Amino acid sequence: MKPILEVRNIYKEYKIGGQKQRRLSLREELINSLKFTENKELFWALQDVSFDVFPGEYIGIIGNNGAGKSTLLKVLSKITPPTKGYIKARGRVASLLEVGTGFHSELTGRENVYLNGSILGLRRAEIEKKFDAIVDFSGVERFLETPLKHYSTGMELRLAFAVAAHLEPEILLIDEVLAVGDAEFQKKCLGKMDEVSKSGRTVLFVSHNLGLIKQLCTRTILLHNGKVKVDTNTAQATSIYMNLMAQKVENYEISKIDKTKPVFFEFIRLINTKHNSSEFPHNESISIRFKLVIQNWIDGVILTLGLLSKYKNRIFTIAKPLTDWTNPKTEEITLEFTLPPNLFVPSFYSWSLYLHIPGIDYVDEVRDVCPFRIVDTGSNMAIYEQEDYGHFFLKDYELKIV
Amino acid sequence: MEYYIRPQGKFSLNLKELWQYRELFWFFTWRDIKVKYKQTLLGFLWAVLQPLLMMSVFVIFFSKGLNIPTDDIPAPIFYFSGLLFWNLFSSGLSSSANSMVVNADIIKKIYFPRLIIPFSGILVAFFDFLMAFLIFIIFIAFYLFIFTDFTIQPVIFLYFPLALTLTLITTLGMGCTLAALNVKYRDFRYVIPFAIQFLMFITPVIYPVTIFDNIPNLKYFLALNPMTGAIILARNAFVPGMVDWTIIGISIASAFFFFLLGIFIFRKMEAYFADIV
Structure with missing residues (x-):
């Protein structure tokens, strides 16, 4: 059988400061060209990536932030060309890098289904044929003639996903889009994806959620620093990935600080004075220290800090208004958060930090950073280490003869 | 179906691909027309009201007030015919020049031949043109009926389509150039309204080109x-009377130049739009 996708020695180069480049004006460009200095730093987002995909395969793509996962999908979906190398494709590719691409708030639900479907590559006739199924799946039939701007976020998402779920290309590229929507709808989507996999469609699926990858994909490609680190069965690839994450240095210096943000994280680091590593004994406290820079004061910013499990599910979240520690004159502040000892079971964890104004705007976000591992140094549960015995050590409970 | 994805190669127009995506092209145009007149009281009437109001202002101020000649054409017809094509050019140019930036979110997430976007921007302006043109026809019929000395030449069936083609080609060329440059340098966002205003003064919309008859060859320069x-x-x-075909010839050549230049620049930069927009 011939592969449906042959990816051969793909390289993709970006100029660093891609964020800043966006704001480059003609004047700056002219000045730069007069200076005769090449101040462009180059960065390989993908290096020598090669693999084959066979019809009907369901492949997971994992790797930490900046490993090149999204770039790979963008190259595969022709959004951006590779710098070197080639891809030979033997089927229609549809990419789902976000749900609801091209949705317009002034148009009605019905009109948006047509527009979005067309943008995703469906023909008009196909949309007409599937229209009822799409509407049925979305569950918003009552609001079909209402402009999208009157939809709730949830409804909009349902409609968007309903269109996406009815794409039937030979090859489907999906980027982390399942991480949205309410739990019930997510389940419905997962069911649909499972159906897709059984129908013999080929899917490439990028996700941080290892649990999902394990559930859906038989084969997984692990990207690391733009290279294919591992390309093997899912169980093996995910375990290599988790080890890789654990060995990473514990300090997370944010390399691409976007200075245009009014408030941003400058660094986030794990504090482990005793062992100088990202491994913590289960009976010690675990601290994380992070610095916030406040360039322009804005009201109502809330700091949320959450812990992620090894499957990237959220274990807990705390939310505190920034004004607990700052006033409009504060320029920077360093905070430290400490988890009590003997709380979480030995496993891999990481942090997600957000600054946001609820319901209005995200100010800054740092997802899935500073991974660490809790190791069992002799708890009464140590004998069960190979088993999944839960998430935390339960301390205050009663168990008595009655 | 078998195809390759490779680093950007040599220049190609790839009309076949454009044709494959024709439905998306219509969808974009349809969306823009719909959105343009959503939540307006008068809706499509605006496409008609704008040139009518402008024409009235021009007739009162330039023809009656400043006594600017209209080449023996009734002033309302003179200004309406000028505005008809000028509005197509100016609104087509500004919407296509901004189109890539407006649709940045889609460009970053989905592949399709990018030329669709500025093209459909112009089609929206063309829709307004058709609306205004209907009124123009009624206008002419009215003039023919009321004023016995007003005539139209049979060549109108040649001249109007030619003028329309000329306008569309020019708008496409300049629109694509500006759309591409606007992606990289947002300076053009500020240049465009200014450039359109500037061009209006050097285009014979308000005045006939014959007022420059005493300056030799200026009209040929303006024909660029x-x-x-x-x-x-x-x-x-x-x-009645002959068109100065030298002027028209220069304009046609220049229109083709702008057209080819625009398509070339656009196609050259298109592959990297998603990276820099």
């Missing part, structure tokens, strides 16, 4: 602006 040729051509349908 293809809109000069288009408007002269349109107005010549209402007066």
Whole structure:
């Protein structure tokens, strides 16, 4: 059988400061060209990536932030060309890098289904044929003639996903889009994806959620620093990935600080004075220290800090208004958060930090950073280490003869 | 179906691919027309009201007030015919020039031939043109009926389509150039309204090109602006006598130049739009 996708020695180069480049004006460009200095730093987002995909395969793509996962999908979906190398494709590719691409708030639900479907590559006739199924799946039939701007976020998402779920290309590229929507709808989507996999469609699926990858994909490609680190069965690839994450240095210096943000994280680091590593004994406290820079004061910013499990599910979240520690004159502040000892079971964890104004705007976000591992140094549960015995050590409970 | 994805190769127009995506092209145009007149009280009437109001202002201030000649054409017809093509050019140019930035979110997430976007921007302006053109026809019929000395030349059936083609080609060329440059340098966002205003003054919309008859060859220089040729051509349908084909020839050549330049620049930069927009 011939592969449906042959990816051969793909390289993709970006100029660093891609964020800043966006704001480059003609004047700056002219000045730069007069200076005769090449101040462009180059960065390989993908290096020598090669693999084959066979019809009907369901492949997971994992790797930490900046490993090149999204770039790979963008190259595969022709959004951006590779710098070197080639891809030979033997089927229609549809990419789902976000749900609801091209949705317009002034148009009605019905009109948006047509527009979005067309943008995703469906023909008009196909949309007409599937229209009822799409509407049925979305569950918003009552609001079909209402402009999208009157939809709730949830409804909009349902409609968007309903269109996406009815794409039937030979090859489907999906980027982390399942991480949205309410739990019930997510389940419905997962069911649909499972159906897709059984129908013999080929899917490439990028996700941080290892649990999902394990559930859906038989084969997984692990990207690391733009290279294919591992390309093997899912169980093996995910375990290599988790080890890789654990060995990473514990300090997370944010390399691409976007200075245009009014408030941003400058660094986030794990504090482990005793062992100088990202491994913590289960009976010690675990601290994380992070610095916030406040360039322009804005009201109502809330700091949320959450812990992620090894499957990237959220274990807990705390939310505190920034004004607990700052006033409009504060320029920077360093905070430290400490988890009590003997709380979480030995496993891999990481942090997600957000600054946001609820319901209005995200100010800054740092997802899935500073991974660490809790190791069992002799708890009464140590004998069960190979088993999944839960998430935390339960301390205050009663168990008595009655 | 088998195809390759490779680093950007040599220049190609790839008309076949454009044709494959024709439905998306219509969807974008349809969306823009719909959105343009959503939540407006008068809706499509705006497409008609704008040139009518402008024409009235021009007739009162330039023709009656300043006594600017209209080449023996009734002033309302003179200004309406000029505005008809000028509005197509100016609104087509500004919407296509901004189109890539407006649709940045889609460009970053989905592949399709990017040329669709500025093209459909112009089609929206063309829709307004058709609306205004209907009124123009009624207007002419009215004039023919009331004023016995008003005539139209049979060449109108040649001149109008030619003027329209000239306008569309020019708008496409300049629109694609500006759309591509606008992606990289947002300076053009500020240049465009200014450039359109500037061009309006050097295009014979308000005045006939004959007022420069005492300056030798200036009209040939002005003809480098293809809109000069288009408007002269349109107005010549209402007066007997020959068109100065040298002027038209220069305008046609210039229009093709702008067209090819625009498509070339756009195609050259298109592959990297998603990275820099």
